[in-house]
Amino acid sequence: MRRSSIGSYTAIRDTQVSNHLRGLLSEYGLILPQGICHLAEIPALAEDATNELPGVLRQLLMDMLEHFREIDRKIDVMETQIRQWHRQSEASRRLAEIPGIGLLTATALVGYIGTQAQGFVSGRHLAAYLGLVPRQHSSGGKQRLAHISKRGDPYLRTLLIHGARAVVRMCRGIQRRGSTPIDPWLERLLARKHPNQAAVAQANRNARIVWALLANNRTYCSRVTAD
Structure with a gap:
């Protein structure tokens, strides 16, 4: 069985990633509101040619966001496996x-x-x-x-x-x-x-x-x- 709390890990991981991304954007005058839901705004910011984000940073932001989403997908799989195991365990x-x-x-x-x-x-x-x-x-x-x-x-x-x-x-x-x-x-x-x-x-x-x-x-x- 998984020995780390998925719920706790997810909350900590989400906060760390969100803070890191917001920190990068703030250096270029782009303020991303707090909250995981606002990470969905990153693709639009990366594609907005009117802001001052360097091309390298635009790609980095998209790579980090995709990594974040991939971890979320893996956690979803783990949670499904745990639920299935629970249902089968009297x-x-x-x-x-x-x-x-x-x-x-x-x-x-x-x-x-x-x-x-x-x-x-x-x-x-x-x-x-x-x-x-x-x-x-x-x-x-x-x-x-x-x-x-x-x-x-x-x-x-x-x-x-x-x-x-x-x-x-x-x-x-x-x-x-x-x-x-x-x-x-x-x-x-x-x-x-x-x-x-x-x-x-x-x-x-x-x-x-x-x-x-x-x-x-x-x-x-x-x-x-x-x-």
Whole structure:
């Protein structure tokens, strides 16, 4: 399975290419508005004989734009392959039912830890491996919790935390509207913890649910024990 986030990579790549092209044009007094959609204006600028762009730069701009489009085509192919793999993977489809876990996260998890999470003895073990548990240190004879350890695979940890943040945002929106809570556990956590801390806790919880589903061949429901 692809080990880099296509969504994140695409966003970063698009921004870098767009900024580079706009920078080249600005040196000749041509201002291209921000936004990937405005890259479509480059062919017209390259063909406009009234501006001061040198011939070499006109060709360079078109070459860069074509390279950009070719990468986009390859990414589209990869995304199609991932979707097909997801549809064919019963384990991946089960994981995608967990709130905060979408197609990319589900396919990455199954591709990395297997369809039965064979290398992990418990959900806590998986969460610890992914660096989603707080470090402990002693002070004055007492055990204190610090920031998460950030051990293990950073890509999987990032995906789980990003997904958990989406769940936290949705939960906070429900709180503001005064609607019926959909997750009492997260509601209680948000009442006493910062949203960022709640997101990490939710990511930890999701990792443990992932293990429970894979190790026990179960389907997600809100009552699945996260262990």
